[in-house]
Amino acid sequence: MILPQLVIITGPTATGKTALAIELARQYNAEIVSADSRQAYRYLDIGTAKPTPAQQEAVPHHLIDVVNPDEQFDGARFRALALAAIADIHQRGKRVLVVGGTGLYLRALTRGLFAGPAADLALRTQLQEQEQREGKGFLHRRLREVDPEAASRLHPNDTVRLIRALEVFLTTGKPMSQWQREHGFRDRPFQTLMIGLVCERETLHRRIAERCQQMLKDGLVDEVQRVWAMGYGSELPVMQTIGYAQVKALLQGQCSEEEALAQMTTETKKLAKRQLTWFRAEPDLQWFAPSQGREIVDVIGRFWLQ
Numbered sequence: 001m002i003l004p005q006l007v008i009i010t011g012p013t014a015t016g017k018t019a020l021a022i023e024l025a026r027q028y029n030a031e032i033v034s035a036d037s038r039q040a041y042r043y044l045d046i047g048t049a050k051p052t053p054a055q056q057e058a059v060p061h062h063l064i065d066v067v068n069p070d071e072q073f074d075g076a077r078f079r080a081l082a083l084a085a086i087a088d089i090h091q092r093g094k095r096v097l098v099v100g101g102t103g104l105y106l107r108a109l110t111r112g113l114f115a116g117p118a119a120d121l122a123l124r125t126q127l128q129e130q131e132q133r134e135g136k137g138f139l140h141r142r143l144r145e146v147d148p149e150a151a152s153r154l155h156p157n158d159t160v161r162l163i164r165a166l167e168v169f170l171t172t173g174k175p176m177s178q179w180q181r182e183h184g185f186r187d188r189p190f191q192t193l194m195i196g197l198v199c200e201r202e203t204l205h206r207r208i209a210e211r212c213q214q215m216l217k218d219g220l221v222d223e224v225q226r227v228w229a230m231g232y233g234s235e236l237p238v239m240q241t242i243g244y245a246q247v248k249a250l251l252q253g254q255c256s257e258e259e260a261l262a263q264m265t266t267e268t269k270k271l272a273k274r275q276l277t278w279f280r281a282e283p284d285l286q287w288f289a290p291s292q293g294r295e296i297v298d299v300i301g302r303f304w305l306q
Contacts, residue, residue, distance in 0.1 A: 004090050006190040007300055008098045010035070010106060010279065011197035012272035014207040016290040018051050020197065021099040025059040027297065028304060031089045033082055034063045035100030035109070038241060040073045041065070043227050046220045047243035049211065062089075069232040069239065072160065075108040082109050083189075095304060103153075103278035110192050116164075116179060117171045127163045142166060147175035153278055155271065157240045193303040194285040195296055198276070205269055212243075212265045216257070221247055242267045 007030075009021050021032050034040070038048040042065045051061060062085040067073045082098070082105075089096050098109065107113075131139045140156035143165050150165045168176040199207065224239075224247040232239065234248045243264055250260040279285055288296050 003191045005304060006096055006098060006192045008106060008194045010101055012275040013101055013268060014211045015197035015199055017099050017197055021097050022055055022059055024300060025097055028095050030095035030097045031060040033085050033096060033098045034061060035098050035102055035105045037102040037105060038238060039064050040067055041069050041238050043069060046215050046218050046223045069227060069236050075104050075113055078105045079108045079113055101275050110190060116168050120167055120171055123167055123170060124163050127166055147177055149177035153274060157245060160237050196279055196285045196287045197290050198287050204272060208268045209265050212261055212268060215243060216261060242271060
């Protein structure tokens with residue numbers, strides 16, 4: 001059986017994935033499926049670095065603005081929606097570019113997903129209450145004790161995924177990372193070409209600092225206030241992610257704008273480091289610098305036209 005083709009553009013944040021994908025989509029008559037865990041949320045545009053309206057008009061995008069900020073969006077839901085979108089795009093005779101830096105989503109799409117034990121709502125509530133009682137970072141510290149591999153991939157503020165990882169361990173006695181190695185990620189539904197963008201450390205840090213500055217200039221503070229006014233409070237998991245958490249502190253008078261920007265930049269650099277750690281474990285990923293556009297076009301062209 002000939003498997004459908006899939007080209008993935010990934011890599012750490014601020015490496016130019018969106019711009020490259022737009023160029024490739026235009027050249028090869030492709031549509032883009034977002035693999036970004038935050039761009040799925042409506043109303044959160046600036047802080048998630050969504051493609052601009054002009055970019056989305058130039059090339060059809062999928063899995064952007066599919067849930068409200070108070071809804072849960074995880075790897076399983078992403079996979080289901082992505083598979084449906086990819087099937088539709090292929091049926092219309094167009095090619096597919098999957099673009100984003102959420103490594104778990106990409107692995108779930110290309111290699112299947114470890115389902116794990118059913119949700120234990122009582123346990124989840126207990127863990128959530130412990131985080132509130134003990135203070136931010138409690139769940140991450142606890143996960144680091146029982147599953148350091150999973151903890152290394154998750155941000156301390158990523159409460160939803162931290163709770164799920166602890167839930168798997170507490171209900172089965174086995175770390176989630178071990179379950180994933182033994183049982184998950186075995187499907188191969190596509191012929192896949194994975195392209196990773198990477199910069200020198202100094203260049204990446206400069207690009208991250210510039211992006212964070214630009215987000216504030218573009219109105220990130222106004223975006224947060226607007227979303228709050230719609231009834232989506234700062235306690236929601238997505239509103240505690242990078243950018244939104246720092247603006248919350250700014251608006252509540254806990255820091256200056258300069259301090260918020262510095263913290264936002266630092267946290268984004270840490271995110272990029274976690275992303276690199278994840279992607280370096282992907283054996284099939286081919287790395288390129290953002291400046292190697294011609295080489296990337298050639299590699300993808302040979303793959304799609306084989």
